[in-house]
Amino acid sequence: MTSKSEARPHDDTPAATHAFLQDARTVDVALWLSGLKPDARERHLAALAPARRATVFGNLPLNMQVKLARKMPSADLARIVTAMDADDRVDLFNRLSEDDQTGLVAQLAPEHGEDIRRLSSHPEECAGAIMTSDYAVLEAGMTAEDAIAALRRQAHGAETIYRSYIVDADHRLAGSVRLHALILAAPDTPVTQLMESAPVSVTLDTDQEDVGKMIARYDLLAIPVVDAEGRLVGIVTHDDAADVMQAEATEDFQKISHVLPFKQSMREAGIGVLYSRRIVWLALLVFGNLFSGAGIAYFEEMILAYVSLVFFLPLLIDSSGNAGSQSATLMVRALATGDVEMKHWRSLIVRELSVAAALGATMAAVVFPLGAWRGGADVALTVGLTMFVVVLIGSLVGMSLPFLLSRLRLDPATASGPLVTTISDATGVLIYFSIATLILSP
Amino acid sequence: MTSKSEARPHDDTPAATHAFLQDARTVDVALWLSGLKPDARERHLAALAPARRATVFGNLPLNMQVKLARKMPSADLARIVTAMDADDRVDLFNRLSEDDQTGLVAQLAPEHGEDIRRLSSHPEECAGAIMTSDYAVLEAGMTAEDAIAALRRQAHGAETIYRSYIVDADHRLAGSVRLHALILAAPDTPVTQLMESAPVSVTLDTDQEDVGKMIARYDLLAIPVVDAEGRLVGIVTHDDAADVMQAEATEDFQKISHVLPFKQSMREAGIGVLYSRRIVWLALLVFGNLFSGAGIAYFEEMILAYVSLVFFLPLLIDSSGNAGSQSATLMVRALATGDVEMKHWRSLIVRELSVAAALGATMAAVVFPLGAWRGGADVALTVGLTMFVVVLIGSLVGMSLPFLLSRLRLDPATASGPLVTTISDATGVLIYFSIATLILSP
Numbered sequence: 001m002t003s004k005s006e007a008r009p010h011d012d013t014p015a016a017t018h019a020f021l022q023d024a025r026t027v028d029v030a031l032w033l034s035g036l037k038p039d040a041r042e043r044h045l046a047a048l049a050p051a052r053r054a055t056v057f058g059n060l061p062l063n064m065q066v067k068l069a070r071k072m073p074s075a076d077l078a079r080i081v082t083a084m085d086a087d088d089r090v091d092l093f094n095r096l097s098e099d100d101q102t103g104l105v106a107q108l109a110p111e112h113g114e115d116i117r118r119l120s121s122h123p124e125e126c127a128g129a130i131m132t133s134d135y136a137v138l139e140a141g142m143t144a145e146d147a148i149a150a151l152r153r154q155a156h157g158a159e160t161i162y163r164s165y166i167v168d169a170d171h172r173l174a175g176s177v178r179l180h181a182l183i184l185a186a187p188d189t190p191v192t193q194l195m196e197s198a199p200v201s202v203t204l205d206t207d208q209e210d211v212g213k214m215i216a217r218y219d220l221l222a223i224p225v226v227d228a229e230g231r232l233v234g235i236v237t238h239d240d241a242a243d244v245m246q247a248e249a250t251e252d253f254q255k256i257s258h259v260l261p262f263k264q265s266m267r268e269a270g271i272g273v274l275y276s277r278r279i280v281w282l283a284l285l286v287f288g289n290l291f292s293g294a295g296i297a298y299f300e301e302m303i304l305a306y307v308s309l310v311f312f313l314p315l316l317i318d319s320s321g322n323a324g325s326q327s328a329t330l331m332v333r334a335l336a337t338g339d340v341e342m343k344h345w346r347s348l349i350v351r352e353l354s355v356a357a358a359l360g361a362t363m364a365a366v367v368f369p370l371g372a373w374r375g376g377a378d379v380a381l382t383v384g385l386t387m388f389v390v391v392l393i394g395s396l397v398g399m400s401l402p403f404l405l406s407r408l409r410l411d412p413a414t415a416s417g418p419l420v421t422t423i424s425d426a427t428g429v430l431i432y433f434s435i436a437t438l439i440l441s442p
Numbered sequence: 443m444t445s446k447s448e449a450r451p452h453d454d455t456p457a458a459t460h461a462f463l464q465d466a467r468t469v470d471v472a473l474w475l476s477g478l479k480p481d482a483r484e485r486h487l488a489a490l491a492p493a494r495r496a497t498v499f500g501n502l503p504l505n506m507q508v509k510l511a512r513k514m515p516s517a518d519l520a521r522i523v524t525a526m527d528a529d530d531r532v533d534l535f536n537r538l539s540e541d542d543q544t545g546l547v548a549q550l551a552p553e554h555g556e557d558i559r560r561l562s563s564h565p566e567e568c569a570g571a572i573m574t575s576d577y578a579v580l581e582a583g584m585t586a587e588d589a590i591a592a593l594r595r596q597a598h599g600a601e602t603i604y605r606s607y608i609v610d611a612d613h614r615l616a617g618s619v620r621l622h623a624l625i626l627a628a629p630d631t632p633v634t635q636l637m638e639s640a641p642v643s644v645t646l647d648t649d650q651e652d653v654g655k656m657i658a659r660y661d662l663l664a665i666p667v668v669d670a671e672g673r674l675v676g677i678v679t680h681d682d683a684a685d686v687m688q689a690e691a692t693e694d695f696q697k698i699s700h701v702l703p704f705k706q707s708m709r710e711a712g713i714g715v716l717y718s719r720r721i722v723w724l725a726l727l728v729f730g731n732l733f734s735g736a737g738i739a740y741f742e743e744m745i746l747a748y749v750s751l752v753f754f755l756p757l758l759i760d761s762s763g764n765a766g767s768q769s770a771t772l773m774v775r776a777l778a779t780g781d782v783e784m785k786h787w788r789s790l791i792v793r794e795l796s797v798a799a800a801l802g803a804t805m806a807a808v809v810f811p812l813g814a815w816r817g818g819a820d821v822a823l824t825v826g827l828t829m830f831v832v833v834l835i836g837s838l839v840g841m842s843l844p845f846l847l848s849r850l851r852l853d854p855a856t857a858s859g860p861l862v863t864t865i866s867d868a869t870g871v872l873i874y875f876s877i878a879t880l881i882l883s884p
Contacts, residue, residue: 152626183625218467219469219681253775267781286757304746313738313752330708339707362721
């Protein structure tokens with residue numbers, strides 16, 4: 001296939017558009033189509049040759065695939081779906097209504113219908129849901145020559161033949177072999193002599209994030225997925241695993257900034273989606289704030305006597321919250337990448353104590369002259385001491401919460417951010433005015 | 443190679459340790475060794491067979507490699523370095539002192555010495571710095587049969603032979619071909635007929651994040667790197683690109699939580715590193731806070747007259763900051779993944795205006811009864827109105843800043859977080875007490 005490197009038509013002429021649609025990389029065509037108005041997209045897509053149309057269609061964002069699929073006659077859809085990769089096919093299938101699913105399966109060849117039903121039966125976010133059934137399989141009794149012949153027959157359907165999997169008579173995974181090794185070997189070498197036995201594998205219910213971590217750790221092209229009996233049922237390829245890791249990181253970004261996770265692209269997400277994903281924590285944090293508000297109400301007398309204390313309130317609360325969110329984010333990310341595990345919590349807390357004390361001391365030194373300037377020595381002492389304590393507490397809370405939430409089998413990313421904010425606010429107010437009472441009260 | 447799936451020795455006996463060191467996957471051995479005390483690590487490493495020692499060594503964290511390398515006789519180090527992948531070799535080389543570099547190059551075979559010098563000359567964080575010179579190359583005049591024979595000769599050194607690159611007489615990249623295609627073709631087919639011409643490629647100075655995005659977009663195994671004249675100089679493989687994307691995401695997590703980026707693992711980073719990376723923004727934010735403090739000082743009279751206003755101050759400032767950090771984080775991430783580009787800013791700001799207005803209205807409705815409870819109708823109106831305005835402003839600032847910083851060729855992730863905090867604090871205080879003055883002043 002000859003492919004040009006332009007990612008859009010040269011100019012607006014029909015000829016340039018036609019040339020682009022015919023010759024450009026299918027990924028680029030899909031990307032360009034996804035920026036067009038729906039009817040232009042449909043028209044250009046319909047004009048493509050069937051095989052190319054299927055590939056371009058498979059590269060469109062899932063939401064668009066679903067919208068297009070709903071409008072399409074089911075025979076047309078079946079032709080496209082048949083030509084798609086098995087895993088992309090299932091992603092689309094899972095988003096269709098039950099009626100559309102039934103209509104589609106009726107139009108598919110029986111083996112594709114069964115495959116799609118089987119793949120779509122696995123729970124989301126697990127190996128079973130992101131695997132593909134397009135893998136190359138060899139039998140344990142084959143020679144290198146048999147194996148290459150078998151791969152030639154499977155080459156068209158399989159996502160990769162660079163690594164193929166060897167199964168026993170019960171389809172249990174026995175090993176894997178590189179195309180590399182088959183080609184370099186003498187033709188009559190048994191594949192069992194060339195294979196790596198006990199290859200790294202995952203089970204159907206392995207979390208997709210762990211699948212991604214395994215592929216990254218062992219630098220794999222693909223990882224085999226086995227069922228409870230050890231039978232090979234699919235593979236997850238490196239590109240899909242990389243997509244999963246990207247999506248999981250995006251989800252963690254959303255969570256630590258107090259946004260409920262959503263899967264749409266930021267460009268496509270509607271006002272309703274963004275509103276509903278953002279309002280929940282914003283509103284809940286109002287109630288968290290009642291604690292700090294109550295603290296302030298309790299110390300009303302003190303505030304009236306020393307109104308300059310209010311000057312430092314946002315600063316102290318922000319500093320505590322910032323220190324806490326630093327620790328929490330570092331920990332959430334380290335847990336997500338596997339850099340840190342539960343068992344490390346003790347040594348990390350000890351280290352955090354030193355880091356936080358140093359941060360708190362520095363911040364106290366920075367804020368002390370400001371306190372002296374605004375309110376004299378007593379206020380300076382109050383503000384400096386408070387700063388030290390709240391930065392220390394904020395950091396320790398920020399570091400501990402992700403571990404604690406993991407321990408309770410909750411997602412550390414979801415709740416760490418809001419809880420750190422609420423806890424550092426409430427303790428900040430209490431500590432500030434308590435210290436003020438101690439130092440400033442006559 | 444037979445490999446067991448245990449990631450650590452069965453038990454503490456020397457026999458179990460020996461079996462693990464001999465048979466386990468090199469990645470797992472390296473991972474296990476990296477958890478040991480330095481002298482135990484050195485001892486076990488020294489006991490490994492040379493080839494295996496080199497692979498295990500290459501899988502250790504870079505910091506440990508450097509420490510081990512410093513202690514090792516340079517002849518031993520040269521043996522290990524020769525057996526390492528070209529890109530891992532350069533990463534290590536770049537971290538050595540100039541004396542150690544010279545000592546090492548003197549011990550290497552001339553072609554390795556030149557290769558290492560050439561690879562290490564490229565600026566960091568670019569394609570040139572993460573590429574490897576271990577790629578399979580074919581000449582344009584070859585047939586499929588010639589090509590397979592050439593690949594057999596190169597198979598040992600190349601990181602992948604599944605995709606090989608075809609160059610002209612000047613070593614300019616002409617196309618790429620899959621092993622797949624070579625095997626399925628008739629032996630006398632010219633490779634130029636089988637190749638994909640004008641393959642996706644990057645240049646030496648392409649940013650590593652863009653390299654990762656290209657590999658992900660086109661689902662590549664590897665991407666060729668060319669110099670300014672279009673000559674093939676290396677490839678970046680999918681596993682290294684995935685590592686880069688992970689590292690870049692981690693860096694963005696650090697930046698948005700006000701931490702200057704650092705590359706060490708969270709487990710290994712020392713107190714000094716963590717302190718220095720965290721204190722900078724914490725301390726700078728104190729000065730940002732002077733603005734809100736000045737605002738509070740200006741409105742001291744108002745506060746003394748209506749002390750219940752202080753009750754809502756943390757809540758209003760937090761809500762504005764939270765709404766701002768939601769928008770900023772979503773934008774920073776969308777810009778980093780390529781989901782959103784500069785050209786989309788206009789439509790996104792318009793949408794954000796609606797989302798922010800809805801968020802602000804909801805938050806105002808939530809806080810209104812609290813205001814009525816604490817201070818009556820006027821305070822309720824003041825607090826509700828302020829909440830609407832500060833959430834709106836926070837969101838718009840959060841969404842606009844990443845675009846603005848990108849426009850100014852600054853990193854949107856670095857400054858968005860702290861700026862959002864400072865701006866939403868300062869404007870929050872001013873707006874709150876200005877509205878209070880309007881509504882509450884007699």
